[in-house]
Amino acid sequence: MPIRWRLTLFNTLAIGLILLAVGLGLFFLLRGLLLSDLRQTVAERARAAAAEIREVDDEDEAIDGEDIEDLTLDGxxxxxxxxxxxxxxxTVNLASSPENDPLxxxxxxxxxxVSGTAALSAEAPDHVVAVPVSAPRNPARVVEAGMSLEPVEQALAAFRTALLIGLAAGLVISAAGSxxxxxLALAPVDAVVRAAEEMGSTDLSGRLPVANPxxxxxxxxxxxNALLARTEAAFGRQREALGRQRRFAADASHELRTPLTSIAGYARMLERWALKDPDAAREGAAAIRREAERMQHLVEELLALARGDEGRPLELGRADLAEVAEESAAAARAAAGDRVSVVWEPPEGPVEAVFDRERVRQALAALLDNAVRYTPEGGRVSVRALRRDGKAAVRVEDTGPGIPEEQLGMIFERFYRVDGTRSRRLGGAGLGLSIARQIAEAHGGAIEVRSVPGEGSSFTLLLPQEGPRKL
Known part of the structure; x- marks a missing residue:
């Protein structure tokens, strides 16, 4: 049964029961009032008649009929x-005998x-009150006054009929109103159902109508609607993720194909000429080694990103971030040699925080490798640890060419290069900053970047001092 019919039935039954209870209450109240008034009238008439009889002292004195008749004017x-x-x-001719009136x-x-019901008048049953009298010189011993109950029953019957008609009308009106x-109450539900039926399986942009919020x-x-919005956003993120995965696979294939092509070319060269030319053999072997190392580095970066995407758990512990930054700066200085100056600027005290030491070292290595790679010869890269806004931070600044403002929001995308040709020539695959941001976000932190074209760039790794927040 539809909800609207169930609501209609429930409301109609509830209103019907209320009307029935009220009607019965009024019926019995009216019945009590009518009977009480009749009984009171009959009792007064009986007492008044008894008083008149007591005034007759002589046996031969007749009862004053006129005084008694006055007591019967109301029936x-x-x-x-x-x-x-x-x-x-x-006062009237009554069909009465002692047997019909035990009162x-x-x-x-x-x-x-005493009072009760007896059949004395032609309109019986009657309500009768019998009052004993004591008149030594008068034969009268009992005075009875009565009134027919038929007018009361007729009034109650009329009221009962009107009550039933009113109850039926009330039920009809309540059913229609319910x-x-x-x-009207469920009309918004019908609108919601129609709107939901019109939505396609892949189109989540539609929204349900909200008549009264x-x-x-x-x-x-x-x-x-809020759920649809979240679902639409989730599907949008999923589509974007799938798009990034496709681009990632295509870029990874392209990046891996380049060293593999070089390795295959040098291998063919070695096969054809290197056996007769030791210099060519050494050149080919060195090239193969370089390309293999480049491919190994790329695969390691891809593996790091894949593990980060899987949510590999962090090995958290409290440590001095300044110490890790100093070690990373020393490693970058050794790799840069004399081409770029890598300077460590020690803080005034330890910068302690809860983090994964190896993962943070990997993020700093990526930031420093990126800074050293793009800083021209004779340039400078500075590293320092600090506290900022209740967080532990490491700032890496370089004197490189800088990054155009319109590209700052894209430099953390995988395989993105500000200058693709130059980046490829310098050996970068465009994954270092993606790895660094992934590690920072896994710790509940972030990486901030500021850059001025022609002057240099500044990357700041921010980590919560108490580690990532537990959900």
Whole structure:
């Protein structure tokens, strides 16, 4: 059963039960009021008639019918019985016998007023009150006053009919109102369903309509829209990642093909001429060794990136970042020789942090290799450790050609080179900065770069002092 019909049925039943309870309450309240008023009237008439009878002291004195008649103007009737139950006075002709009216006997026996229902008038049943009287010189012993219950029953029957009609009308109105209310309340759901059905399996740009963001359905639609936005962003990142992977595979294939082509060429040269020419053999062997080393370096960089992409766990420990930076600067100085001056600027004290010593050393080696590689002969590369904004940092500055501002956002892309021809001639594959940024981000840090074309560049490795934040 659809939700709107279930809501309609539930609301209709609930309203129907409420109307029924209210109707029954009113019915019994009205019944009690009518019966109470009738009983009170009959009791007053009985006491008044009994008082009139007590005033008759002589046996031969007749009962004043006019005074008694005044007590019956509102539909009541009066009977006066002797000790045997015979009627000695009545206001109307009643179809009564002692057997049909046990109340007078109870009143005589108990010596007090009693009330009940009896069939005395033509409009029976009647409510009757019997009051015993004590008149030594008068045969009257019991005075009975009564009123027919038929008017009360007629009033209650009319009220009951009106109540049933009102209840039926209320049920119809409540059912129609509940259905319209449920339809209006669920209209946004229908709109959401239609919008969801119109969305394609690959098109996540559509959004669900939000009629009222403050109600439950609006919040649900807004939540689904937020989920769609996150899913769309995730798919976008996945597409970008796949695109980068394709470009990465193509670039890696191209970079590996170059040394392999050189190795194959020198191998053919050795096969044809080197056996007769020792100089050519030495030249070919040296070239093959250089290309093999270049290929080995490239493969190691690719392996480092692949391990970083897999999220290889870090071997964290507290250490002095300045000590690692000094060691990296010494290694870069030895590799640069006399071509470039690599200067270490010691800090005033230790720069301690929690990091993976070998991975950070690898990142610094990549930054220094990049600085030394692009700094012209006679240039200068300076290295120093420092604290900044609650983080441990290592800054590498060079006096190289600098990087154009429009290319600063792309230098960390894999295989990207600012000057492709010059970079290839210098032996770079364009992976060093990608590896350095990957290691920094794995530690919860970052790499900042500033560059002025013609003056040089500055790369700053930032690491949290307490290590990467645990999620």
């Amino acid at each position: 009541a009737f009066i009977l006066v019985r002797d000790g045997e139950g015979d009627v000695i006075f009545q 007078w006997r109870r009143a005589l026996e108990e010596g007090r007023a 259905y319209l209310l449920a339809r 403050q109600d439950e359905i609006g919040r649900l639609a807004a939540t689904i």
